[in-house]
Amino acid sequence: MRRDEELLRRELAALEDRHGLRRRRLLQAFPQAGNPTRVRLDGRTLINFCSNDYLGLSHHPALARAQCAAAEQFGAGSGASHLVSGHSFEHHALEEELAAFAGRERALLFSTGYMANLGAVTALAGRGESVLADRWSHASLLDAAQLSGARLRRYAHADPAAAARACEHDPRVSLIATDGVFSMDGDLAPLPALAALARQQGAWLLVDDAHGLGVLGPHGRGTLELQNLDAAQVPILVGTLGKAFGSFGAFVAGEATLIEYLLQRARSYIYTTALPPAVAAATRAALRLVQSEPWRRERLRTLIQRFRAAATGFAARLRPSETPIQPVIVGDAAQTLALSASLAAAGFFVAAIRPPTVPAGSARLRITLSAAHTEADVDALAAELTRLLAAADFATA
Numbered sequence: 001m002r003r004d005e006e007l008l009r010r011e012l013a014a015l016e017d018r019h020g021l022r023r024r025r026l027l028q029a030f031p032q033a034g035n036p037t038r039v040r041l042d043g044r045t046l047i048n049f050c051s052n053d054y055l056g057l058s059h060h061p062a063l064a065r066a067q068c069a070a071a072e073q074f075g076a077g078s079g080a081s082h083l084v085s086g087h088s089f090e091h092h093a094l095e096e097e098l099a100a101f102a103g104r105e106r107a108l109l110f111s112t113g114y115m116a117n118l119g120a121v122t123a124l125a126g127r128g129e130s131v132l133a134d135r136w137s138h139a140s141l142l143d144a145a146q147l148s149g150a151r152l153r154r155y156a157h158a159d160p161a162a163a164a165r166a167c168e169h170d171p172r173v174s175l176i177a178t179d180g181v182f183s184m185d186g187d188l189a190p191l192p193a194l195a196a197l198a199r200q201q202g203a204w205l206l207v208d209d210a211h212g213l214g215v216l217g218p219h220g221r222g223t224l225e226l227q228n229l230d231a232a233q234v235p236i237l238v239g240t241l242g243k244a245f246g247s248f249g250a251f252v253a254g255e256a257t258l259i260e261y262l263l264q265r266a267r268s269y270i271y272t273t274a275l276p277p278a279v280a281a282a283t284r285a286a287l288r289l290v291q292s293e294p295w296r297r298e299r300l301r302t303l304i305q306r307f308r309a310a311a312t313g314f315a316a317r318l319r320p321s322e323t324p325i326q327p328v329i330v331g332d333a334a335q336t337l338a339l340s341a342s343l344a345a346a347g348f349f350v351a352a353i354r355p356p357t358v359p360a361g362s363a364r365l366r367i368t369l370s371a372a373h374t375e376a377d378v379d380a381l382a383a384e385l386t387r388l389l390a391a392a393d394f395a396t397a
């Protein structure tokens with residue numbers, strides 16, 4: 001059926017009726033040099049509590065300097081895909097440094113995390129096989145499984161027993177995929193159990209640690225470091241560079257043969273322009289800071305604990321998260337939007353996350369903390385949330 005404009009208009013109106021219409025917020029400036037937590041929105045300065053810049057690196061002068069210097073040397077764009085003429089010294093050095101950081105033989109740079117998941121999953125799974133994924137895995141993993149032609153099976157969130165039942169039921173499971181840290185709840189995947197299951201099943205295990213890398217573990221190596229898992233247990237590690245690394249891009253890390261195979265077969269790697277070398281240079285600067293400044297992770301941990309301790313007035317709405325992702329579950333989409341607007345009026349930028357990004361009935365304020373926040377920022381947010389949630393007559397989460 002052809003979707004004429006009238007039909008599109010009606011679907012948009014229906015979306016608006018159920019409070020599902022999304023609006024982009026236009027950031028006018030970052031009014032404090034070097035501080036990514038202060039943003040100008042609608043002519044006012046707000047404290048940003050909805051960025052994934054967990055270590056506060058996106059505005060670090062070392063990244064900007066590296067990016068400028070590399071742009072002068074290599075140009076603003078790469079000019080071609082990696083396999084034609086777009087693979088520069090900066091990309092290559094970054095791949096080697098990421099592989100060393102992740103404790104893997106090789107790493108392959110992708111333009112985005114979405115494309116890394118798409119490339120890895122579609123290269124490794126196909127028709128006649130099944131991909132088993134956590135029900136709440138990132139959209140890019142689920143899309144990738146569907147695009148691969150394999151059958152997508154989703155198991156109950158963070159439930160390795162459910163995953164094991166799915167494997168018993170379906171011997172064709174050849175790839176198990178999960179986020180390390182779940183992006184909307186901040187909880188961790190049960191990786192040791194999933195690693196044991198993957199080994200028993202003879203399946204690949206892919207962990208997308210977009211929100212763990214740089215943040216978790218004493219050295220910032222992410223969920224795997226926190227849960228003591230080695231490369232043999234998790235053969236495919238996906239990391240993104242636009243979150244804690246404050247830059248842009250993504251990588252897949254693993255054994256040399258696996259990476260060579262992806263280089264030859266991952267279509268989202270082959271058929272796209274290499275990311276700008278200057279972006280890779282900025283990421284290299286970020287990787288140095290991730291490794292040399294563990295105080296950023298410690299500071300973040302302190303702020304997470306501080307926020308949770310200050311949240312006693314709405315503790316029942318929190319999730320058991322030890323990561324900088326601290327959702328406050330509201331339930332109703334319209335109420336969540338109203339709360340987000342009230343927070344903005346009080347000086348806090350907090351996004352309302354609604355279905356279908358999160359399960360129906362679990363609309364939430366997705367609060368994210370950064371090492372660049374101050375104690376006073378966190379205290380002020382917790383106090384305002386306590387006031388707003390107590391004042392309003394909200395259904396219990």
Ligand SMILES: *Cc1c(COP(=O)(O)O)cnc(C)c1O
Nearest residue numbers: 112113114138179183208210240
């Ligand atoms: C953000 C995210 C991605 C996508 O990464 P981009 O580089 O933004 O495309 C993939 N997986 C997870 C779990 C994410 O949170």
